[in-house]
Amino acid sequence: MVDAAGFQLEDVTVRFGTVRALDTVSLDIAPGSAVGLVGPSGGGKTTLLKALNGSQPPTSGRVRVAGRALGEVSRGELRGLRSHIGFIHQGLDLVPNLRVAHNVIAGRLGQMGFARSLGAFLFPSRAVLREVHGLLERVGIEDKLFERTDRLSGGEQQRVALARALFQRPTALIADEPVASVDPARARDTVELLARISREEGLTLCMSLHNLDLARGFLPRLVGLRAGRVVFDRATRSIDDATFDALYALGARNGRAEDAATELREPPPIGEARLDGG
Ligand SMILES: Nc1ncnc2c1ncn2[C@@H]1O[C@H](COP(=O)(O)OP(=O)(O)OP(=O)(O)O)[C@@H](O)[C@H]1O
Numbered sequence: 001m002v003d004a005a006g007f008q009l010e011d012v013t014v015r016f017g018t019v020r021a022l023d024t025v026s027l028d029i030a031p032g033s034a035v036g037l038v039g040p041s042g043g044g045k046t047t048l049l050k051a052l053n054g055s056q057p058p059t060s061g062r063v064r065v066a067g068r069a070l071g072e073v074s075r076g077e078l079r080g081l082r083s084h085i086g087f088i089h090q091g092l093d094l095v096p097n098l099r100v101a102h103n104v105i106a107g108r109l110g111q112m113g114f115a116r117s118l119g120a121f122l123f124p125s126r127a128v129l130r131e132v133h134g135l136l137e138r139v140g141i142e143d144k145l146f147e148r149t150d151r152l153s154g155g156e157q158q159r160v161a162l163a164r165a166l167f168q169r170p171t172a173l174i175a176d177e178p179v180a181s182v183d184p185a186r187a188r189d190t191v192e193l194l195a196r197i198s199r200e201e202g203l204t205l206c207m208s209l210h211n212l213d214l215a216r217g218f219l220p221r222l223v224g225l226r227a228g229r230v231v232f233d234r235a236t237r238s239i240d241d242a243t244f245d246a247l248y249a250l251g252a253r254n255g256r257a258e259d260a261a262t263e264l265r266e267p268p269p270i271g272e273a274r275l276d277g278g
């Protein structure tokens with residue numbers, strides 16, 4: 001068990017030009033808890049996850065990790081905090097022509113000086129390889145230790161990304177759409193695995209997911225994000241279908257579920273729909 005890190009966002013806004021990817025978002029994620037992020041494309045999920053690990057600094061507002069305000073710590077401390085947050089990216093971010101073992105070992109590079117990292121990476125000790133093997137066993141692909149990563153299936157590569165995050169000895173796991181590119185059965189396995197390992201290790205887990213059934217099946221709390229705003233933040237079992245429908249409804253522009261629901265009930269006459277934009 002590790003000391004899990006908690007996260008707080010206080011009135012966090014992230015602007016890209018005129019786009020508010022996040023708009024005064026406040027969120028409290030307790031150490032060791034599990035949260036799912038849901039909502040339509042462009043809603044701000046990736047931006048929020050990046051804000052949590054400090055890779056996307058807010059335009060305004062404050063982010064705390066393990067009680068430390070990211071904007072106020074030294075670069076060294078920021079690097080230390082980040083190196084213990086396992087981040088599984090939307091595109092997994094593995095190096096395709098490296099062997100699985102090396103992709104996993106890469107997880108700890110942020111925690112060592114350059115020379116030591118390079119040595120550990122090029123010539124991993126037996127102890128390190130044993131540890132990597134143990135992690136691969138944990139995620140169910142121990143036979144792939146020396147396989148080239150690009151020869152693995154999409155689902156197996158997801159497991160490599162998870163093993164790499166675990167090799168960081170993380171205080172929290174952040175996963176951005178970790179099951180975007182695999183079949184439904186494997187997607188279910190992976191989300192189940194992420195939720196179970198986080199629970200067993202006492203890690204904080206925050207994961208974005210487009211698959212609502214999986215989000216509802218494995219995450220006890222869901223945050224709905226739309227147009228950069230939190231539309232709901234509730235215990236999963238208390239969220240009904242209408243709330244989800246409103247979150248994903250097409251056509252709503254201002255990011256409020258209530259308005260989205262209204263637009264759903266009152267579609268514009270078909271004759272008025274314009275495709276040419278003119
Ligand atoms: N680096 C960037 N530069 C400019 N705009 C950006 C950048 N990153 C995100 N955005 C914009 O911010 C908004 C939120 O993007 P974000 O990637 O957080 O959405 P998302 O919920 O993760 O979407 P998806 O479900 O498609 O992954 C979008 O309008 C996006 O175009």
Ligand SMILES: [Mg+2]
Pocket residue numbers: 045046047090176177
């Ligand atoms: Mg995204």
